[in-house]
Amino acid sequence: MIRKxxxxxxxxxxxxxxxxxxxxxxxxxxxxxxxxAPQHSHAVGTLRAVLDTVDFLDPQQxxxxxxxxxxxxxxETLITYRHVxxxxxxxxxxxxxxxxxxxxxxxxxxxxxxRKGLRYSDGSKVxxxxxxxxxxxxxxxxxxxxxxYTGIVGAEExxxxxxxDIPGIKTNNARRTITIKLTKRRGDFLTILALIFAAPxxxxxxxxxxxxxxxxxxxxxxxxxxxxxxxxxxxxTHFKPTKYxxxxxxxxxxxxxxxxxxxxxxxxIDGQADYxxxxxxxxxIANARSRGQLKLRAAxxxxxxxxxxxxxxxxxxxxxxxxxxxxxxxxxxxxxWGGLGRPTQNVLPPTYPSYKKLTLYSRNVxxxxxxxxxxxxxGAHVTVWTRAVDDAVTAGQYYTSVLNDIGLNxxxxxxxxxxxxxxxxxxxxxxxxxxxxxxxxYPHPLDWFDVLLNGNRITAQDNNNYAWFNNKKINKEIEALxxxxxxxxxxxxRWTKVEKEIMQQAPWAPWSNRxxxxxxxxxxxxxxxxALYGFDLSRVCxx
Amino acid sequence: xxxxxVDPSLDTPALLAAEEHEVAIVGxxxxxxxxxxxxxxxxxxxxxxxxxxxxxxxxxxPVYAHHVAHTGPNDTHVAETVxxxxxxxVVIGGGAVYDPKTNTFDTSKSIIVLGPTWWHAHGRFxxxxxxxxxxxxxxxxxxxxxxxxxxxxxxxxxxxxxVILALLAGYYGGWVDWVISRFFDLIWAFPVLxxxxxxxxxxxxxxxxxxxxxxxxxSLWIPVLVISYVLIPYIGRPVRGQVLSxxxxxxxxxxxxxxxxxxxxxxxxxxxxxxxxxxxxxTLIVATDILTEAGLSYLGAGVxxxxxxxxxLIASGQQQIHTAPWLAVAPxxxxxLTVLSLNIFGDGLRDALDPRAKVRIEH
Numbered sequence: 001m002i003r004k005x006x007x008x009x010x011x012x013x014x015x016x017x018x019x020x021x022x023x024x025x026x027x028x029x030x031x032x033x034x035x036x037a038p039q040h041s042h043a044v045g046t047l048r049a050v051l052d053t054v055d056f057l058d059p060q061q062x063x064x065x066x067x068x069x070x071x072x073x074x075x076e077t078l079i080t081y082r083h084v085x086x087x088x089x090x091x092x093x094x095x096x097x098x099x100x101x102x103x104x105x106x107x108x109x110x111x112x113x114x115r116k117g118l119r120y121s122d123g124s125k126v127x128x129x130x131x132x133x134x135x136x137x138x139x140x141x142x143x144x145x146x147x148x149y150t151g152i153v154g155a156e157e158x159x160x161x162x163x164x165d166i167p168g169i170k171t172n173n174a175r176r177t178i179t180i181k182l183t184k185r186r187g188d189f190l191t192i193l194a195l196i197f198a199a200p201x202x203x204x205x206x207x208x209x210x211x212x213x214x215x216x217x218x219x220x221x222x223x224x225x226x227x228x229x230x231x232x233x234x235x236x237t238h239f240k241p242t243k244y245x246x247x248x249x250x251x252x253x254x255x256x257x258x259x260x261x262x263x264x265x266x267x268x269i270d271g272q273a274d275y276x277x278x279x280x281x282x283x284x285i286a287n288a289r290s291r292g293q294l295k296l297r298a299a300x301x302x303x304x305x306x307x308x309x310x311x312x313x314x315x316x317x318x319x320x321x322x323x324x325x326x327x328x329x330x331x332x333x334x335x336x337w338g339g340l341g342r343p344t345q346n347v348l349p350p351t352y353p354s355y356k357k358l359t360l361y362s363r364n365v366x367x368x369x370x371x372x373x374x375x376x377x378x379g380a381h382v383t384v385w386t387r388a389v390d391d392a393v394t395a396g397q398y399y400t401s402v403l404n405d406i407g408l409n410x411x412x413x414x415x416x417x418x419x420x421x422x423x424x425x426x427x428x429x430x431x432x433x434x435x436x437x438x439x440x441x442y443p444h445p446l447d448w449f450d451v452l453l454n455g456n457r458i459t460a461q462d463n464n465n466y467a468w469f470n471n472k473k474i475n476k477e478i479e480a481l482x483x484x485x486x487x488x489x490x491x492x493x494r495w496t497k498v499e500k501e502i503m504q505q506a507p508w509a510p511w512s513n514r515x516x517x518x519x520x521x522x523x524x525x526x527x528x529x530x531a532l533y534g535f536d537l538s539r540v541c542x543x
Numbered sequence: 544x545x546x547x548x549v550d551p552s553l554d555t556p557a558l559l560a561a562e563e564h565e566v567a568i569v570g571x572x573x574x575x576x577x578x579x580x581x582x583x584x585x586x587x588x589x590x591x592x593x594x595x596x597x598x599x600x601x602x603x604x605p606v607y608a609h610h611v612a613h614t615g616p617n618d619t620h621v622a623e624t625v626x627x628x629x630x631x632x633v634v635i636g637g638g639a640v641y642d643p644k645t646n647t648f649d650t651s652k653s654i655i656v657l658g659p660t661w662w663h664a665h666g667r668f669x670x671x672x673x674x675x676x677x678x679x680x681x682x683x684x685x686x687x688x689x690x691x692x693x694x695x696x697x698x699x700x701x702x703x704x705x706v707i708l709a710l711l712a713g714y715y716g717g718w719v720d721w722v723i724s725r726f727f728d729l730i731w732a733f734p735v736l737x738x739x740x741x742x743x744x745x746x747x748x749x750x751x752x753x754x755x756x757x758x759x760x761x762s763l764w765i766p767v768l769v770i771s772y773v774l775i776p777y778i779g780r781p782v783r784g785q786v787l788s789x790x791x792x793x794x795x796x797x798x799x800x801x802x803x804x805x806x807x808x809x810x811x812x813x814x815x816x817x818x819x820x821x822x823x824x825x826t827l828i829v830a831t832d833i834l835t836e837a838g839l840s841y842l843g844a845g846v847x848x849x850x851x852x853x854x855x856l857i858a859s860g861q862q863q864i865h866t867a868p869w870l871a872v873a874p875x876x877x878x879x880l881t882v883l884s885l886n887i888f889g890d891g892l893r894d895a896l897d898p899r900a901k902v903r904i905e906h
Contacts (some may be wrong), residue, residue, distance in 0.1 A: 061578070261862075262861070272758070281865075282654035282674070283655070283656065283674075283863055283866040285639055285652070285653045286652055289651070291652050294650055299644055316727055319712050329620065334621065334638045335674065335675060338638045338653060339638030339640060339648070339654070340639045340650070361885065390862055393848065397675055397848055397849045400617075401618065401619050411761040412849055413847070414843060414848060415748070463664055
C-alpha cells in the first residue's frame with residue numbers, strides 16, 4: 001500500500017507535468033492557428049478594431065490619439081480636415097460650417113455660417129447657439145483642451161467664475177451664424193477650432209463626462225461603451241455626406257480594448273480582428289508583416305524625457321545637458337520600437353517647415369558622468385516617472401539605467417495610464433523627470449512650443465509643461481509669434497531659432513520621432529492614412 | 544529484532560528501545576521524536592534540500608553576477624556583442640532599418656534578442672538576454688532573492704503578529720477576543736490579492752511616512768508589510784483556536800494558581816504547546832507569501848521595476864512570449880519548484896510534529 005506522502009509526491013509531479021504539457025500545447029496551437037477572417041465582398045460590413053484604450057468618448061474631454069481617431073467620424077467641427085492622404089490632409093475645409101470663415105482684417109473676428117438642415121443623431125436640430133454652449137461646457141467640465149479657447153473675449157472671466165456669458169461668441173439661430181471675437185490675434189486659431197474639443201453638442205448636455213452618449217453630427221454615432229471592453233460605432237441616419245465628409249464605408253465599427261500589444265497583434269493574425277494600432281512588439285515586426293498588412297504612419301510626434309527645471313538635480317543646466325549626452329537615442333529606437341522611428345534631439349518632428357535637425361549633444365557617457373560630478377549631483381536621488389504601457393515602461397527602464405550609469409541614484413515609478421499625466425502635471429507631485437510624448441493636435445509650432453514650453457502657460461494642475469520650463473526671453477518670443485497669422489519663411493526661421501534656444505537650455509531629452517505601425521488583415525483594402533487622424537476608417541474596404 | 548513499522552510516525556517507545564539494543568528506556572522529548580520521524584521522510588528531506596539549494600543560489604546572486612556573468616541585474620547591453628562558442632553575437636540585433644534616401648523602413652527583420660548561451664559564453668547570458676539586453680540568469684537570481692526575502696520576511700512578521708494576537712485573544716477571551724476576532728474577520732473579508740494590490744499600489748508611489756515610520760516607495764518593506772498584513776488571519780485564527788482549547792487545560796490552571804502572570808503563562812506555557820502548529824504554518828505561509836508576491840509584482844504592485852522579482856520577470860517576459868518564451872517560463876518554473884518544495888516539506892513537518900496526524904492516516 002503506498003503511503004500518503006508518496007501519493008503527494010506522485011500527485012505533485014503529475015501536476016507539474018500536466019502544467020508543462022498544457023503550456024506546450026498552448027504554444028503549439030498559437031503558432032499553428034490559421035488566419036480565419038470572414039469572407040466578404042468589397043463591402044466592409046463590420047470593421048473590427050483593437051485599440052489599447054481611449055481616455056474619453058466625450059468631445060470636450062478626450063485628448064488621446066485613439067479617442068480622436070474614433071470621434072473624428074462621430075463629432076464634426078465647424079471646420080475640419082480633408083479625408084485624403086499625405087500633406088493635403090492638413091488642409092482645412094468646411095465641416096458643419098457652410099464654408100471657411102470670413103476673418104476680419106485685424107485677425108480678431110471670425111464669422112461662420114452653419115450648413116442648412118443639420119441634425120444630431122437623435123434627430124434634434126444643430127443650432128448656432130450650441131457652439132457657444134459647447135465652449136462653455138468645456139470650461140464647466142474643466143476639459144483638457146480649454147486652454148486653447150481662453151483667447152476668446154470673455155472666456156477667461158467665464159473660466160474663473162463658471163457663470164455668466166462669453167460675450168466673445170455671438171450666435172443667431174435663425175440665420176445660423178456664429179461670430180467669434182478674440183482678445184489677441186492668434187495665427188493658429190482656425191486649427192484650434194478644428195479640434196474635437198470644439199465639436200458642437202446639444203445645448204443642455206450635462207457638463208459631467210458623457211462617454212459615448214452625446215448625440216453625434218458625423219457619419220457615425222457611438223453605442224455600447226464599456227470602459228473595460230470597448231464600444232461600437234453605427235451609422236448616424238441623420239447625417240448627410242458632403243464634398244469633404246464622406247458617408248463612411250463600414251456599416252459598423254466594433255472596437256475592442258486590449259492593452260496587451262502581443263494579444264492585439266495576434267487577434268489580427270488569427271482573423272479575430274481586422275485592424276489594430278497596437279505597438280507591434282519589436283521581436284514580431286517581421287512576423288506581423290508576413291502574416292498581415294503592416295502599414296507605417298509617420299505622424300508628427302516626439303517622444304522625450306522631461307526634466308523639471310525647478311527640482312533638484314535638474315534645476316542645474318549641466319545635469320540636464322549631461323542627460324542629453326548620455327542617452328543612446330538609436331539604441332532606444334531599436335529597443336522600444338524595433339527600429340520603427342528616427343532618433344532626434346529636436347522638439348519638433350521633421351514634418352514642420354521650421355524643422356532644422358539639431359545635433360547639440362554627442363553621446364559621451366564618461367563626459368556626462370564628469371558633468372554630473374562637477375555639478376555636485378553625484379548620488380542624487382531621482383524618481384523617474386513613466387506610465388504603465390509597454391513601450392513607456394521599456395523606455396523608462398532604459399532611461400533609469402542611463403541615469404544610474406552617469407552617477408545619479410534613480411528609481412522608476414510606473415503609474416496607471418489613466419492618472420499619469422494628471423500626476424506629473426500637478427505641481428504638488430514635485431516630479432523630477434519622466435517619460436512623455438506629444439502627438440500634434442494641429443500642424444502649427446504653437447501646438448508644441450506654446451503648450452509644452454511656454455512658461456506663461458504653466459498651471460498648478462493639469463500642466464502640460466512638465467519641465468516647468470519658464471524662460472522669460474523665450475516666452476516673449478513665443479507670445480510674439482502667436483500673433484503671426486501665417487507661417488512664412490521668416491516666421492519659420494524665428495521658430496527654428498526658438499527651438500535651438502530651448503534645446504540649449506535642455507529642459508527635455510527628446511529621443512525619437514516614432515513611426516506608427518498600423519496592422520491589418522490581408523483581406524483589408526483601401527487603407528488610407530490621414531495626416532492627423534491616422535487610419536481613415538471611412539474609406540476602408542475589403543479586397 | 545521486531546520489524547519496523549513502515550510509517551516512522553508510528554514509532555513507539557518499545558520500538559525505540561529495540562532499536563537502541565534493548566538498553567533502558569530513556570524519555571525523549573517530542574521534538575526529538577519529531578526529528579526522528581522527519582529524518583525518515585526522505586521525500587520531505589529532498590524537498591527541503593531543493594528549497595535550500597534555491598535559497599543558496601539566490602543568496603549568492605551578487606557573487607554570480609560579479610564573478611561569473613560580469614554584469615549587474617539592471618545593466619543593459621544593447622549595442623554590445625558577446626562571444627558565444629567562438630562566434631561574435633549581438634546582444635540585441637536586427638529590427639527595422641531606415642533608408643534616408645527613400646525615406647522608407649525595411650521591416651523584414653524583427654529584433655533578435657540573444658538566446659541562452661548555456662555556458663558557451665563563459666558564464667555570460669546563460670539564459671540569454673531580455674528585451675533591454677540584461678542578463679536573464681542574473682535577473683532570475685536577483686529576482687529570486689527579492690521574492691524569497693519578501694516571502695520569508697513577510698511570513699515571519701505575519702507569524703509574529705498573528706501569534707501575539709492569537710495568544711492575547713485565546714488567553715483573555717471576552718472583549719479582547721471579540722475585538723481581535725473582528726480584526727481578523729475584517730481582513731479576512733477582503734479577497735487577499737485585491738487587498739494586497741490596493742495597498743501595494745497606494746504605497747508604491749509615495750511610500751509610507753506615518754507614525755514616525757519612513758519607508759521609501761521602492762523599498763522591499765512595502766510588499767513585505769503589505770503581504771504580512773493581509774495574511775495575518777491565516778495564522779491567527781487557527782492558532783487562536785488552539786490557544787482557546789489549551790487555556791482550559793489543568794496545567795494552565797495550575798500556573799494561574801501558582802500566581803504566574805498572564806505574560807508568563809502565554810509565553811512559557813501556552814506558546815510552547817502551539818509551537819509545532821506555528822512551525823508548520825510558517826513553512827506553508829512562506830509558500831503562500833512567495834505566490835502572493837509573485838502575483839503582486841506581476842500586476843505591478845509589488846517589487847518595482849527595474850528591480851527584479853520572479854513575478855515581474857514573468858510579466859516582462861510575457862512581452863516576448865512568442866520569440867523568447869523561456870524569459871517567462873524560467874521564473875515560473877522557479878516559483879513552482881520553490882512553492883512545491885516548501886509545501887512538501889511543510890506536509891512532512893506536519894506529519895512529524897503532530898502526533899494526532901497518525902490517527903488520520905489510513906491503511
